[in-house]
Structure formats: C-alpha cells, structure tokens
Amino acid sequence: MTRRIETLTLEQWDARYDALRAGPLREPAYGGPLRRHVREGGDLRLAQLRFDPSAAGLRLWNFLLTEEDRLRAARAEGHLLVGAMKDLGTVPVLAFALPRTVAFYPDGAWWIPCIMQRSDRLLHRADAMGVDESFCPVRAMLGAFESAAHFPLPDVLLCSVGAACDDFSAIAQRLAAMGHPITWWEIPHRRPPEPGEESVDLPGSAPLRTKGNAASREAGGDAGDARDENESTPIPCIPCIPALSEGCEDASPKPPDCVGGIPAPTTDAVWDLPLRAPRALVDFVAGELQRVRDVLAAAAGCELTDDMLRCGIAHANRVRRTLAELRDLAFSAPVAPLPALELHIAEMLALHFCSDRSECLRVLEDLLAEARRRVRAGEGVLDPAAVRTFWVNPVADLRMMNVLEECGGRVCGTEYLFTHALDEIPEHLPPLEALARTALADPMAGPARDRAARVVRDARRWSAQAAVVSRIPGASHCATEGAVIADALRRELGIPVVELETPPLIDPMLPGLRTRIQALLEAARDRRTP
Amino acid sequence: MITAGIDAGSRSTKIVLLDPAARTVLAAGAVDQGVHPERIAGELLDGLLAGIGRSRADIARTVATGYARNTVPADTTITEITCHARGVHAVCPAARTVIEIGGQDSKLLRLEPEGRVRDFAMNDRCAAGTGRFLEMVAQRLGVGLADLGPLAAASASPAAISSMCVVFAETEIIGLLASGAKGEDIVAGVLDAVASRVVTMAGRRVDEPVAFTGGVARIAGMAAALSTALGLPVTIVPTPEMTGALGAAILAEGKERG
Numbered sequence: 001m002t003r004r005i006e007t008l009t010l011e012q013w014d015a016r017y018d019a020l021r022a023g024p025l026r027e028p029a030y031g032g033p034l035r036r037h038v039r040e041g042g043d044l045r046l047a048q049l050r051f052d053p054s055a056a057g058l059r060l061w062n063f064l065l066t067e068e069d070r071l072r073a074a075r076a077e078g079h080l081l082v083g084a085m086k087d088l089g090t091v092p093v094l095a096f097a098l099p100r101t102v103a104f105y106p107d108g109a110w111w112i113p114c115i116m117q118r119s120d121r122l123l124h125r126a127d128a129m130g131v132d133e134s135f136c137p138v139r140a141m142l143g144a145f146e147s148a149a150h151f152p153l154p155d156v157l158l159c160s161v162g163a164a165c166d167d168f169s170a171i172a173q174r175l176a177a178m179g180h181p182i183t184w185w186e187i188p189h190r191r192p193p194e195p196g197e198e199s200v201d202l203p204g205s206a207p208l209r210t211k212g213n214a215a216s217r218e219a220g221g222d223a224g225d226a227r228d229e230n231e232s233t234p235i236p237c238i239p240c241i242p243a244l245s246e247g248c249e250d251a252s253p254k255p256p257d258c259v260g261g262i263p264a265p266t267t268d269a270v271w272d273l274p275l276r277a278p279r280a281l282v283d284f285v286a287g288e289l290q291r292v293r294d295v296l297a298a299a300a301g302c303e304l305t306d307d308m309l310r311c312g313i314a315h316a317n318r319v320r321r322t323l324a325e326l327r328d329l330a331f332s333a334p335v336a337p338l339p340a341l342e343l344h345i346a347e348m349l350a351l352h353f354c355s356d357r358s359e360c361l362r363v364l365e366d367l368l369a370e371a372r373r374r375v376r377a378g379e380g381v382l383d384p385a386a387v388r389t390f391w392v393n394p395v396a397d398l399r400m401m402n403v404l405e406e407c408g409g410r411v412c413g414t415e416y417l418f419t420h421a422l423d424e425i426p427e428h429l430p431p432l433e434a435l436a437r438t439a440l441a442d443p444m445a446g447p448a449r450d451r452a453a454r455v456v457r458d459a460r461r462w463s464a465q466a467a468v469v470s471r472i473p474g475a476s477h478c479a480t481e482g483a484v485i486a487d488a489l490r491r492e493l494g495i496p497v498v499e500l501e502t503p504p505l506i507d508p509m510l511p512g513l514r515t516r517i518q519a520l521l522e523a524a525r526d527r528r529t530p
Numbered sequence: 531m532i533t534a535g536i537d538a539g540s541r542s543t544k545i546v547l548l549d550p551a552a553r554t555v556l557a558a559g560a561v562d563q564g565v566h567p568e569r570i571a572g573e574l575l576d577g578l579l580a581g582i583g584r585s586r587a588d589i590a591r592t593v594a595t596g597y598a599r600n601t602v603p604a605d606t607t608i609t610e611i612t613c614h615a616r617g618v619h620a621v622c623p624a625a626r627t628v629i630e631i632g633g634q635d636s637k638l639l640r641l642e643p644e645g646r647v648r649d650f651a652m653n654d655r656c657a658a659g660t661g662r663f664l665e666m667v668a669q670r671l672g673v674g675l676a677d678l679g680p681l682a683a684a685s686a687s688p689a690a691i692s693s694m695c696v697v698f699a700e701t702e703i704i705g706l707l708a709s710g711a712k713g714e715d716i717v718a719g720v721l722d723a724v725a726s727r728v729v730t731m732a733g734r735r736v737d738e739p740v741a742f743t744g745g746v747a748r749i750a751g752m753a754a755a756l757s758t759a760l761g762l763p764v765t766i767v768p769t770p771e772m773t774g775a776l777g778a779a780i781l782a783e784g785k786e787r788g
Contacts, residue, residue, distance in 0.1 A: 483733065487733075490649060496647065496648065496649055496650075497649065498650070499651070511597060512635070512652075515597075515609050515610070515611070515652070516611075516652055518609045519609040519610075519611035519612060519647070519650060519652075522608065522609060522611070522612045522647070523611075523612070523646065523647040523648070523649075523650070526612070526646045526647065527646065
C-alpha cells in the first residue's frame with residue numbers, strides 16, 4: 001500500500017509554510033518561504049514549478065537560491081572567492097581545502113535565465129557581445145560578469161580547457177578578453193592506453209558504492225594502489241580549519257541492510273566498465289593541478305599542504321557518499337520517494353557544494369533522511385506504475401523535470417554530464433594523483449562510447465524502461481553524443497529512447513515536448529503488456 | 531459497439547468511426563482545423579454519426595490524438611505517434627518503418643512486428659519538412675498543393691534548396707524565381723529537400739518495408755522523393771491522412787476491452 005504525497009505549487013507552498021511554521025520547523029538562517037525568492041529575487045520561474053512538500057525540500061531550495069547571498073557575505077568577511085569554471089567538480093575540492101576560501105561556478109549562471117524567466121536579460125547581454133544563441137546558454141555567464149548583479153566578481157578565476165566543450169572555451173576566452181584574467185589549466189582528451197603502456201584505473205570503473213564497499217576501491221590492474229575494501233581511511237583534520245573539523249570522524253549515515261522492505265544493493269553486481277587512462281595522462285593532469293594549487297595558495301596567502309588536500313577530499317567524499325546513497329535510494333525504491341526536480345537540484349550541489357561545503361552536507365542529509373522515512377512508510381510522490389525513465393544531460397528549464405512526472409514518468413537514473421563529481425575521490429592515493437584521476441574521469445573528457453557505457457550500465461542497474469536524452473540548444477558538446485548514447489541504450493537494453501531539446505524556457509515548445517515524452521512512455525507501457 | 535478516433539491535427543481534424551467487431555470503418559471524414567477545435571470536432575462527429583443513423587450515445591469510447599487532442603471531447607488521449615503506428619499496422623501490417631508528414635511536424639517511427647512503437651524521432655521545432663512548408667512553397671509559386679507533384683514530375687533539373695528553415699527557404703525561392711529558375715525545378719528541389727530532412731531523422735538504419743502516411747503523402751512526388759533519399763521503396767498507405775484517427779479508434783476498442 002502506497003500513500004501518495006502530492007507535490008505543491010508555489011501558492012500551495014505558502015499555506016504549507018505557514019503550517020510548518022506553526023509546528024516544530026527548524027530553519028537555517030537562510031530559511032523562509034519560497035515565495036520570497038520570487039518577490040525579492042525575481043525568481044519568477046518558481047511560480048511555474050511543482051515542489052516537494054517537505055521541510056527538507058524547502059531547505060534544499062532555500063540553500064540553492066541563496067547562494068548569491070552567501071557569496072556576498074563571504075566577500076564581506078574577506079574570504080577568497082574562487083571562480084572555478086568548466087571542470088565541474090575538481091577545483092572546488094582544492095579551493096575548499098584552504099581556510100577562508102569559497103569556490104563557486106560562474107558557469108552556474110546558465111540557470112539564471114530560466115529561474116528569472118529571462119527577466120535578468122543575461123542572454124541579451126551575451127548577444128550584444130556577439131555570443132548569441134548559437135552558443136550554449138552558459139553564455140549567460142558573460143552577462144553576469146558584465147552586470148556584476150548575480151555574484152561578486154571572483155578574486156581568482158580558473159578554467160579547464162582542452163577536452164572541454166568548444167562553446168565554453170569560446171565563452172571563457174571572451175570573458176578573458178573582457179578583462180577578467182583567467183588561469184587556464186589543461187584537461188587532455190582521455191585516450192585509451194596503448195598496448196603495453198602503463199595505465200591506471202579511474203573513479204567510476206568500479207561498481208558504484210554499495211553496502212560494504214569501501215570508498216574508492218580500485219577495480220584492479222593497479223595493484224600497488226589497491227587496498228583491502230574493509231580498510232577504513234580516517235578523515236584527517238587540521239586545526240587551521242575549525243569549522244571543517246567538526247564531526248570529522250566519519251559520522252556519515254550508514255546504509256541500512258534493508259530500507260522499507262527494499263534490500264540494499266549488494267556488492268555482487270559487476271559492470272563491465274574499465275575506465276582507465278595512461279599513466280602519462282594522469283601525471284600530466286596532476287602537474288596541471290599542481291599549478292592550480294600554487295595559484296590558489298598564493299592567492300590565499302598560505303600553503304595548501306597534502307594534509308589539507310586530504311581533508312578536503314574526505315569532506316567532498318562525505319557529500320558524494322550521501323548523494324550516492326540518496327540517488328540509489330530514490331532510483332531503486334518501488335515508488336519514487338522524491339520528485340525528479342529536487343533530485344536534479346541535489347545532484348548539482350555536488351559540483352561546488354553551493355558555496356558552503358558543511359551546510360551542503362547537512363542539506364543532503366536532511367533530504368536523505370526524508371527519503372528514507374518515506375520509503376519506510378511506503379510513501380511516494382508518484383504513481384507506482386510511473387514509467388521508470390533514465391534521464392541524460394541536465395535541463396536548461398527546470399520545468400522539464402515536472403513535465404516528465406506530469407506525463408506519467410519517473411526518473412530512475414540520471415547522467416548529468418558530471419558523473420566524475422559524484423564518484424568518490426580515491427583517498428588512498430596522493431591527493432593530487434587522486435584529483436587528477438577524478439578529473440580525467442570527466443565524461444566530457446573522454447570518448448562518447450565511455451559515457452554511453454556508463455549510461456547503459458546505470459540504466460540497467462536501475463531497471464530503466466525508457467530513456468530521455470536531453471539536449472541543450474547551442475551546446476556543441478551534446479550534439480553528437482546524444483545519438484551515440486541513444487543508440488547504445490536501444491541496442492543494449494532494447495528500451496525506447498527519445499532525444500529532446502530543452503531551451504531555457506520551454507513554454508512555447510511545451511505541447512511538442514509533452515507529445516514526445518508521452519509517446520515515449522506509451523511505447524514503454526506497451527512493452528509491459530504481453 | 532462503435533469506437534471513435536479523433537485526430538485533431540494542426541491543419542485539419544479527422545474522425546474515424548469504427549465497428550471493431552466487424553473490423554469495419556463505419557464513417558470517416560475530415561475538416562479544416564480552426565480556432566475552436568472542440569466545436570469543429572463536435573460538428574464533424576455529429577455529422578458522421580447522423581450519416582450512419584447513430585448518435586453520440588452509441589459510441590462506447592472515444593480516443594483523441596493530434597496537437598489539439600486535449601481540447602476535443604474524448605474519453606482518453608493518446609499521442610499521434612502511437613495512433614499512427616496502430617493505424618498503419620492495421621492497413622499495412624508488414625510495415626516496419628513509418629514516415630508521417632503532417633501539417634506541422636514530421637515523424638519517423640520504427641515498429642515491432644506486432645505494430646508496437648519500438649522507437650521514434652520527431653521534428654516539431656520548425657516547419658521545414660512539414661506540410662506547412664509545402665503550403666508556403668505552393669503559395670509563393672501561385673499553385674495549389676495538388677499541383678506540386680505534377681510540377682515536380684516535369685522537372686529535368688531540380689533546384690538546390692540549401693536552407694531548410696522555412697523563412698530562409700522562402701527567401702531562396704524568391705531568389706531562384708528572380709534568377710529565372712523554372713517553377714517545376716523549384717518544386718522538385720523543395721520535395722528533395724523535405725525528403726532529405728525527413729531521412730536525416732532516420733539515422734543510420736531504416737527497416738523495410740517503409741510506409742508513408744499523413745496528409746503530405748497525398749502530394750504526388752513526395753513518396754518518390756523519399757524513396758530516392760532513402761534508397762528504398764516507400765509505400766503510401768491507403769487514405770494516409772486518416773491513419774491517426776483510425777489508430778485512435780482501434781486503440782479506443784482496446785481500451786474498452788480493458
């Protein structure tokens with residue numbers, strides 16, 4: 001028996017918030033009703049979305065939508081602000097290892113035109129700079145730098161180049177030409193090792209973290225680095241970062257043996273996904289990250305030691321482990337315990353912790369606790385018969401995640417182009433080596449077939465019945481990969497797949513998008529019946 | 531028992547009334563779409579029912595499909611992709627690939643042997659490769675839609691239409707006319723361009739046999755252009771503009787049976 005939890009409109013959240021306030025709602029300093037982001041921040045799109053009704057969901061949204069406030073507060077307190085661009089998950093780990101340092105992704109401005117329903121005019125500003133709609137919506141970042149209205153200008157700007165998407169490279173170069181000095185570091189194309197060439201495993205090649213599977217276990221082939229899977233790695237704490245040291249003992253929630261009657265995943269699943277890179281590539285990237293480390297240390301005015309990096313990696317891994325558990329629980333539960341929209345937002349937090357690493361962990365733990373409670377209680381936000389749908393690539397318009405559910409689908413797996421930010425960073429390796437391997441595991445750094453293999457592996461793991469490969473208009477990186485991934489899903493799993501394009505605002509295209517999604521789900525349902 | 535399928539498309543509304551037990555189409559009709567799809571569909575439905583001496587009370591179940599499916603009176607809505615697949619399978623059971631070109635979009639469906647949709651691709655982002663595009667061409671050349679096929683057949687040297695954006699293509703057509711290109715060569719070039727656009731959706735593999743449906747299948751020359759672009763024979767299904775409504779009526783019977 002499943003109890004259905006209804007998602008709420010913004011208007012319904014107003015009443016819900018009053019009801020929660022009348023009870024024992026404990027809110028962080030950035031709390032408050034969702035409505036205030038529309039009223040004070042101009043986040044008009046919220047009025048078109050449906051939200052999870054939990055306090056944990058509210059906290060997630062408030063955390064996301066107050067990042068600008070946190071950055072401004074950090075600036076006022078004299079913290080070093082690091083703009084990390086493009087690498088999606090690696091540089092923030094280095095930056096947050098320093099005291100009084102906050103990292104963020106200026107690239108995240110790509111969601112502003114959606115959230116503010118283009119009232120921000122960021123895309124218009126980019127157009128005026130000659131970076132028009134033939135480019136990825138990340139171009140909104142240029143407008144944000146020019147207006148300085150959405151985040152304080154960072155003290156240090158770092159950007160990965162090389163095996164990154166062409167759009168972003170062009171946009172970042174335009175930013176540099178605007179007078180914002182950028183430290184570039186190179187991420188080379190991840191080529192397969194030549195026969196006989198020394199190579200190493202990358203994160204993501206082992207089965208995803210499961211019960212009893214210690215963090216960062218090597219998948220083999222790198223015997224010198226391999227550790228016993230039961231060997232625990234203590235999180236080192238350093239006294240110069242008291243705020244980070246609290247709870248440094250591994251207090252992360254342990255997955256129960258059985259949650260709500262659903263057996264926890266076992267370790268006997270093995271996926272054929274040997275993600276390896278030549279040793280020479282790893283050494284090269286480690287060298288590049290050493291340059292990044294030097295730049296950060298110089299800007300912060302203090303050394304960035306290996307111990308500090310280990311501590312930073314350990315904290316990042318706590319976030320990643322929590323997220324991994326949340327995803328696994330949400331994707332494998334018989335009834336979806338959380339909406340796709342909130343899960344999408346939660347995944348995005350892994351990139352740079354939304355500018356507050358400790359609070360990010362608490363937000364995710366809250367959400368995980370709510371998901372666990374619902375699964376145990378047999379509660380869910382969707383019909384149990386909703387079609388299990390794997391979603392590839394992030395969406396430019398968040399409304400799209402609601403639309404999937406309105407059409408009768410349920411997200412049962414995702415690949416948002418930054419899986420290297422979800423996998424645990426190996427803690428048994430020298431820190432720069434570990435970060436270099438993580439950076440090289442970036443799905444955008446390697447061939448499309450590697451990415452497709454992971455998508456197929458995960459879609460199979462979470463029993464996907466259909467898949468959506470979403471494209472971002474103008475984003476050249478997605479242009480060819482979509483077909484490779486879609487073909488792999490059809491060939492390997494025999495499930496229907498649809499490719500969609502989601503611009504920053506989908507409203508004018510909504511009828512056509514609905515038709516495609518509904519047709520996809522109809523095709524998937526048709527296969528259920530003999 | 532009667533089941534009804536209503537295909538409320540962007541250019542026209544089509545209705546099929548089916549006697550599922552006898553596997554017989556009792557009545558079928560189409561009218562131009564307008565700003566009040568519900569009224570248009572209702573009037574067409576009542577007219578068809580009156581023609582066979584029945585009333586709405588005799589309809590066991592109605593399935594609506596097409597762009598305006600949510601605005602017309604029906605028990606259930608099902609997408610045109612599923613409905614076209616089922617409609618084509620009913621009249622052309624061997625078909626494994628279906629090309630459907632309607633007024634506002636074009637689709638390519640791959641079918642399982644039993645007629646289920648295995649996969650599909652759809653272009654609804656721009657009017658290029660759709661009936662609307664061909665209407666623009668006919669209008670610009672001052673001919674009727676029905677004249678496009680015969681005109682194209684008379685072409686000895688199809689013009690090269692490089693742009694598949696309907697707006698830019700119109701500019702190209704104006705330029706071609708100004709430079710003295712023959713109307714038949716322009717039309718032949720447009721049909722080739724539309725076919726090429728549709729075939730692009732097919733990707734690397736097209737399973738045979740290929741069936742062609744939708745209102746644009748009525749335009750002579752279009753199937754030949756598709757066949758040339760695919761390098762495969764293309765069969766126009768009977769009454770191609772009605773297959774969506776037929777599929778809807780068939781699916782209505784399935785829903786009725788539970």
